[in-house]
Amino acid sequence: MKKLSVFLYTNILGRKIYDEFDESIGELRDIYVTTEDGYPRVIGYKVRRDGSTFHYEFRTINFYQLDNNKVKIVTRGSKEILPRTYSYLLSEHLLDKKIVDINGKQVVRVDDLRIAEIAGEYRVIAVETGPYARFRRLNCAKLGSFIYGVLRKDYEDRVLMWDDVESLEMVNNNLQISVPYKKLSTLHPADLADILENLDASSRKQIFESLDEDLAADTLEEIDPEYKGSIIKDLSETKTAELLEIMSNDEIADVLDELDDDEREKILINLEKEDAEEVKEILGYEDEAVGSIMRTDFLSFNLDITIGEIIEIVREMEEVEEDELYRIYITDEEERVLGAITSYDLILNKPNVKVKDIMAEDVEVIRHYVNIDEAIELTSKYDLLSIPVIDEEEKLIGAVNAHDLIDEILYPVWKKKIR
Known part of the structure; x- marks a missing residue:
């Protein structure tokens, strides 16, 4: 032997x-x-x-x-x-279960495990996934080879070292892991979103509960719209409150769009009254209207403010999204748009310079009820990163950013093509 x-x-x-x-x-x-x-x-x-x-x-x-x-x-x-x-139990919690390939950024099935003796102890060192392992376990390896040969498909298994995978099933009696999903938390939110979309609802909830609120919010923004509502409604009250605290009202509206009125109310109750009303207002727009995708968090100042004063105000703000710095709007007492400056203007001009002396005065605006196609046309025609949105009284109420338009029009098409 x-x-x-x-x-x-x-x-x-x-x-x-x-x-x-x-x-x-x-x-x-x-x-x-x-x-x-x-x-x-x-x-x-x-x-x-x-x-x-x-x-x-x-x-x-x-x-x-x-x-x-x-x-x-x-x-x-x-x-x-x-x-x-x-x-943990290898058969109960790992074998034939889903696991995340961190490098490949995809969900795979565990078809077998490699065990090695290291310093007198036996350890799981790798995961095998693929058709060969499945047929081998059935004592039909040759049959599998013949079938895959006829189909002209790859019959080889992939071997993933344990360092490169994250288990979704290996949990203790309290359904918690001491350092939860630490490998997944290193992924870009867009990659993490792709992985989560390929998991069942229970696994998605489990992972979201373990993520810090910033990563969870960024990932939720990248998730396909059809999953957003189901994710937020299944989260614990504590996690939901954490997410709502750092999400903008337009992002919250986007998440709630697929839920019914009762489900929305259960989540909106966590918001301040003013924020809840704003979210409801956004949800009231037709899907094709600019108002349905506009961001309600934006920066606007009066004519007499200086560059230095704007910088100080921005520094003192708890959190400023990069999107808000694309264009900073200058308004009058009626909150009508008079001009705009960019983040470059903040960098290139001296602190004592007044914005009215450097702002771009010919600013294209769009009304909240018009079709999104008009916003796309304006963005393309004038090469804009952001367009101010106004109401019937020409009051500034939001902004539409170029990447929001890309997400709205191109992202669903792209997702459909890769599926």
């Missing part, structure tokens, strides 16, 4: 375990691991014998390859343990 230092999990699953007297103590049904220190470390074994389940740890355990390529498991010094003191 040859002792194995690296082997596949499914090759030992269901095999008999023999003690030092070569007596069978049962069949291996699952393995307990802990992930507190990197690669999941084996700490216990779930064994089935005579219709009953036992939970063991062993002083020593070795895996040997027999002449028929099957694996024999030999142990010494067995000790029964309490399963609730251990974290």
Whole structure:
């Protein structure tokens, strides 16, 4: 017999375990691991014998390859343990479950696991995913090769090192992880959104609950509209409140757009009265109207303010979105648009310069009820990053940014093409 230092999990699953007297103590049904220190470390074994389940740890355990390529498991010094003191089960929480490939930024299925002996301990070092592993587990590897050959499809498996994956199922009894989804939190919100869209509702909720509020808000903005409402309504009250605190009213309206009135009210109750009314007003617009996508957070000042004063005000603000600095609007006492400056004007001019002396006076505006197509036409014609939105009284009430228009028109088309 040859002792194995690296082997596949499914090759030992269901095999008999023999003690030092070569007596069978049962069949291996699952393995307990802990992930507190990197690669999941084996700490216990779930064994089935005579219709009953036992939970063991062993002083020593070795895996040997027999002449028929099957694996024999030999142990010494067995000790029964309490399963609730251990974290994860490989079959129950990993095998055949979804896992996130961090580098490939996609969700894959765990078809097998590679286990290796490292410094006297057995650890999960990699995940295998692909058709070959699935057919191999059914003892139909050659049949799979023939089928995939006829279909001219790739029959090879992908091997993902444990450092490059994030498990969605490996949770403890409290359904929490000590450092939740730390690998996922390093992804760009757009990549994270793509991954979440390929998960079930329960997994999406679990991940969102673990993200910090800034990343959660940015990711929610990138999520396809059809998922946004269901995500926000399923979150805990605490997480919902955190998100609403940092989201602009137009972003909140975008999220609530797919919900019915009762579901909206349950979420709007977390907002200040003025904000809730503004969100409702945005939701009241037709989908094709500029008002439905305008941002209600914008910067506007009077004619007599100086560059230095604007900079000081912006510095003292708790949070300023990059979008708000595309164009800063100058208004009169009636809040009608008189001109605009850009962030470059703030950088290039001296603090004592008044905005009325440097502002662009010929500013294109658009009314809140007109079709979005008109905003697209203006943006394209004048190469604008932002267009001020006015009401019937020509009062400034919002702004439409170029990337909002891109999201509105091009993003759904792009998503449809890649699916």
